[in-house]
Amino acid sequence: MNDRNPTFAELDRDGAIEEAAAKAGINRSQFLRRSAFAGGGLIIGGLPIAFSLAQGTSKGDVDILNYALTLEYLEAAFYKEANSGSALSGKLATFAEVVGAHEDAHVEALKKALGSAAVAEPKFDFKGTTSDSKMFAATAMVLEDTGVRAYQGAAGLIKATAILEAAISIHPVEARHASWIAHIIADGGSSPSPAPEAFNPAADMETILAEVAATGFISTESGATPSSPSSGTPSVAG
Amino acid sequence: MSNPPDPRAIDRVDPDGVLREGAEALQSARVGQTRSQLFRRGGVLAGAGLAVGAIPIGFAIGQGGLPGGDIKILNYALTLEYLEAAFYAEAIKKGELKGEEAMFAEVVGAHETTHVEALKKVLGGKAVKAPKVDFKDATGKGKFLATAIVLEDTGVSAYQGQAPLIETTEVLATAGAILAVEARHAAWARDIAGDNPAPDAFEMPMDMQAVLDAVEATGFLKG
Numbered sequence: 508m509n510d511r512n513p514t515f516a517e518l519d520r521d522g523a524i525e526e527a528a529a530k531a532g533i534n535r536s537q538f539l540r541r542s543a544f545a546g547g548g549l550i551i552g553g554l555p556i557a558f559s560l561a562q563g564t565s566k567g568d569v570d571i572l573n574y575a576l577t578l579e580y581l582e583a584a585f586y587k588e589a590n591s592g593s594a595l596s597g598k599l600a601t602f603a604e605v606v607g608a609h610e611d612a613h614v615e616a617l618k619k620a621l622g623s624a625a626v627a628e629p630k631f632d633f634k635g636t637t638s639d640s641k642m643f644a645a646t647a648m649v650l651e652d653t654g655v656r657a658y659q660g661a662a663g664l665i666k667a668t669a670i671l672e673a674a675i676s677i678h679p680v681e682a683r684h685a686s687w688i689a690h691i692i693a694d695g696g697s698s699p700s701p702a703p704e705a706f707n708p709a710a711d712m713e714t715i716l717a718e719v720a721a722t723g724f725i726s727t728e729s730g731a732t733p734s735s736p737s738s739g740t741p742s743v744a745g
Numbered sequence: 746m747s748n749p750p751d752p753r754a755i756d757r758v759d760p761d762g763v764l765r766e767g768a769e770a771l772q773s774a775r776v777g778q779t780r781s782q783l784f785r786r787g788g789v790l791a792g793a794g795l796a797v798g799a800i801p802i803g804f805a806i807g808q809g810g811l812p813g814g815d816i817k818i819l820n821y822a823l824t825l826e827y828l829e830a831a832f833y834a835e836a837i838k839k840g841e842l843k844g845e846e847a848m849f850a851e852v853v854g855a856h857e858t859t860h861v862e863a864l865k866k867v868l869g870g871k872a873v874k875a876p877k878v879d880f881k882d883a884t885g886k887g888k889f890l891a892t893a894i895v896l897e898d899t900g901v902s903a904y905q906g907q908a909p910l911i912e913t914t915e916v917l918a919t920a921g922a923i924l925a926v927e928a929r930h931a932a933w934a935r936d937i938a939g940d941n942p943a944p945d946a947f948e949m950p951m952d953m954q955a956v957l958d959a960v961e962a963t964g965f966l967k968g
Contacts, residue, residue, distance in 0.1 A: 612947070662908070675905050675924065675950075676947040677948075683931065686929035687943060690937075704926070705856040705926060
């Protein structure tokens with residue numbers, strides 16, 4: 508890999524990480540029980556469940572949805588920037604177009620579900636990673652692997668069944684993306700493996716936000732962390 | 746900050762530490778702990794995939810006390826994993842695959858065998874037996890990849906369909922860990938075949954009956 512590739516392991520210590528982690532801490536409740544949630548089974552806007560927030564949606568679930576939305580904003584903006592440039596061709600261009608459309612769909616579904624409780628889109632700075640095909644591919648793999656770990660880590664904390672169903676309809680799609688880009692990078696070789704482990708690792712919100720903060724891709728903190736409305740019931744979308 | 750996972754529990758099932766990293770990931774998913782060092786791709790890929798018989802920590806905890814519904818789901822998952830594992834074992838044994846298809850079969854076959862062993866270990870005496878299978882010519886060069894795509898896509902939909910029904914947190918965490926891997930397999934096979942690796946923005950679940958009907962329709966299961 509190119510030394511200039513941004514990796515989430517490059518921790519910076521400017522305080523942004525701590526701030527994000529502190530905000531994530533509000534959701535470190537343990538062993539939340541998932542409760543039954545009326546209204547599964549419909550298809551709204553391509554999302555295979557009735558996925559608008561309903562009365563009684565827990566603050567924890569709203570936080571998780573906004574956390575997912577923030578990651579999806581990040582991914583969608585990354586592919587949008589890549590697709591608007593001219594660095595990609597062939598398999599990488601196809602990948603960026605298909606996956607970018609998926610991330611856009613995830614953003615729209617999550618925004619629709621959250622309604623007025625949705626966090627605003629942050630400003631991004633991808634630091635030139637979308638204008639070089641190798642850096643694009645390496646960054647895309649990191650982003651997708653991160654998405655898989657994030658959804659997987661959050662799933663067990665979701666209370667409402669309908670929201671869990673939504674999360675696990677996105678989780679395997681992120682895994683497909685991650686596998687796909689690894690296979691493109693491997694180019695017939697064995698590394699990186701599209702499926703490196705028998706059990707995919709998970710990560711919690713605090714970890715993921717720290718990794719995202721370390722990239723420096725989020726250039727404004729506005730809306731970038733799951734600091735959802737702290738009072739009142741989220742409005743019902745759609 | 747959070748406490749680290751209890752290392753003794755891991756050592757019980759993973760004395761060599763081979764699966765430690767993956768196990769800690771599952772543990773962190775369960776109790777919300779930070780394991781930032783887990784953010785390394787590929788460092789344990791061969792070891793974890795081939796650690797047959799070792800099971801993630803979060804998964805072992807429920808042994809002996811699982812609800813009946815979870816046992817049913819685990820046995821259903823085990824049946825699908827038996828089918829997948831047998832498929833790849835036969836394809837490898839037959840020896841007709843070359844290049845990327847052969848590599849795919851080796852890696853994915855090892856994963857499915859790991860899933861089988863993990864599920865059997867958790868279920869203990871309640872585990873269903875491996876079904877008799879007949880893959881006809883599907884494990885040969887001409888049909889292997891198309892069959893693998895169907896099996897893996899079905900596996901994704903099957904785990905996705907069951908996850909919301911799972912009662913035990915540890916079982917849900919492991920189902921999620923396997924769900925993502927089946928999705929990686931499916932995308933990998935599709936990309937080798939020149940199909941769209943990720944055809945939809947949202948994955949569609951299948952319920953147990955739909956999956957079992959689809960499996961029965963293949964004729965791969967005998968008795």
